[in-house]
Amino acid sequence: MVQAAAVVEDFEAPAGADPLFTLVETIEALSLARTVDQVAAVVRSAARRITGADGVAFVLRDVDQCWYLDEDAIGPLWKGLRFPMTACISGWAMLNKQTAIIPDIYADDRIPHDAYRPTFVKSLVMTPVRPADPIAAIGAYWSVERQPTQDEVVKLQIMARATAGALENAQMYASLTETLERRKFLLRELDHRCKNTLAAVQSIADQTLRKAASPATFVEAFNGRLSALSRAHELLTRQEWGRARLNDVLEQALSPFGEIDGARISLQGPAITLAPETSVSVHMTVHELAVNAAKHGALTTEDGRVEIMWSVDMAQEQRELLLEWRESGGPPVSMPTRAGFGMRLIEGGLARDLHGECAVDFAPEGLRFTLRVPLSPRIALA
Secondary structure, X not given: OHHHHHHHHOOOOOOOOOHHHHHHHHXXXXXXXXXXXXXXXXXXXXXXXXXXXXEEEEEEEEXXXXXXXXXXXXXXXXXXXXXXXXXXXXHHHHHHOOOEEEOOHHHOOOOOHHHHOOOOOOXXXXXXXXXXXXXXXXXXXXXXXXXXXXXXXXXXXXXXXXXXXXXXXXXHHHHHHHHHHHHHHHHHHHHHHHHHHHHHHHHHHHHHHHHOOOHHHHHHHHHHHHHHHHHHHHHHHHOOOOOEEHHHHHHHHHHHHOOOOOOOEEEEOOOEEEOHHHHHHHHHHHHHHHHHHHHOOHXXXXXXXXXXXXXXXXXXXXXXEEEEEEEEOOOOOOOOOOOOHHHHHHHHHHHHHOOOEEEEEEEOOEEEEEEEEEOEOOEEEO
């Protein structure tokens, strides 16, 4: 690929070469072009030699504008400028799908005379690239009034047809390059996520084993946490590992513990989105709260209830998310004698990760968990 680009950039027909030979050389150079800029570099120099013009401009169609991308001329034209399609002759050639041959620009109403007066141009030929559906135009300009010959016009049109193929090739090459870069990025991202997941599993296994009273309790707790991690990843996969809604994360985490019907388990709060890593952290924290409620709290009784509410005080200069987990209707709650891995995760992991603070209140009527974190790119209003 590098060799092809070098050939295009170094393209130069022999001095005094026959125009037909130059045209063949130009078509060969265009076949090697890999970018739009390389196509423009070939066209601007070759078109001038083939036609004997005093200047050439390569114009791209940019939606409803003509973009004068490149030029080779005895004086400045309009390189880098954009004009409405209806306000210049290149736009006329593309809109009408035909070549404009103008021996005297000041005798033709299609020419914006004020734009041409500062230039050397007195006559021109403008031909569209891909006449059936123009995507560009090539303009040849002379500093004297003259009638361009049929041979000059035909050669310019042949170059325009070769340019159409070169532009399409450049577009396909750019698309292929983008696809390959995307593939490399996805492979790196997959490697990163696999390593993170394995590290998370290793940490869960280590922390669960340390606090397990028996092999049976270890298996139960470890399997539950792995399932929670799997569900978190399942949600993110559906979101193509983009941002996830807080409501969706909570529903996914609570799905094994009962229907979220507003009576036994309820969710209420504004639309909040979470970064992928934060979604996993929130999911795992809520899973531990739900496991605790199912073993010791509100979800152990028929009348038990879990309410999850969150809000953002818009009046604050530093906006924060306030999330509350409230249990009621369960057995009387008492302070645990020791904190296991799940409780340590509830009390510190998520708040520390988001630079916030949390509190766990073992109130007799039901456990209360409060999380307060600042809004950030990781956690934000939708």
